[in-house]
Amino acid sequence: MNTRRLCFSCDLRDNPKLIEEYKQYHAKGNAWPEITKSIKDGGIIDLQIYLTGNRMFMIMDVDETFDPIKKAKEDAHNPKVQEWEELMWNYQQALPWAKEGEKWVPMEQVFQLE
Template sequence: MAYTKRFCYSCDLKDNPDLITKYKAYHSSGNAWPEITKSIKDAGIVDMQIYLTGNRMFMIMEVDDTFNPETKAEMDKNNPKVQEWETLMDTFQQRLPWAKKGEKWVEMERIFKL
């Protein structure tokens, strides 16, 4: 499936092996809440992957031309199930030191492309 744009973000997990294991379990195949995956797809995100090294995560999103980050944020804000998921995920995640107030996933700057 074609996409029009890629977004990359980073966030840290709390540096606790038990919490990291639980977070990974929530994100293993078939374990993410169906309402969450639906909200992702409904926003125009056609593929999303999260990678982990230590406690640092990298999220790669491939989106179609309907995707708008501000619209997605507003949709999430008004979706009680997404808010419940985000509250749960906050027990595992910690903000990057340079994150803006209220920002969890920080958009990454591409500095190289082959």
Template sequence: MNDTKRFCFSCDLKDNPELIEKYKAYHAPGKVWPEIVKSIKDAGIIDMQIYLTGNRMFMVMDVDETFDPVHKAKMDADNPKVQEWEALMWKFQEALPWAKEGEKWTPLEKIFQLI
């Protein structure tokens, strides 16, 4: 069995119900561009889920042993279709108030796990 690791992140959407609905439509089943899905899978991400409450999103990524966040960032920077998607999504998104400079999705700190 492969070792998997979980990463969790948060990001806000602009607090505008119309924009939130459009963002959700872009992420409905079968609506994310196939090049984006391929890019995600090619990076070693085996599952990704995004949850929404109000305008705050939470992303959960399960990755395999080949995943490297630095390599994924470089892959994304070198992929024009990913850059196009990210520019489009940024029209709906905004960084958390405490995000670091240039940080879009802020890593979450795990503070509890039921064992």
């Protein structure tokens, strides 16, 4: 199976209480099952989020079936995903250089250990 890695960044609101609440939503076993199912059904085989201060980094390993445009369309028509996204937006904020409506900004790989 061919996999590729995609990395994204997004900020949380710089509020310790909100950051802790966000972390609780993402603690092991706390993410809504409909959300994890949607992620897996979309061809995402691993997804991790790391946090430093209020800046987050998301690492996604995807298989050959992953299509970001198709995934976005499916998510837009999934009421539970939309409910989750609306809830998470209470904690998240766009990066200063994000495009209009862009939450998670794709990251550019600048180094690969050889």
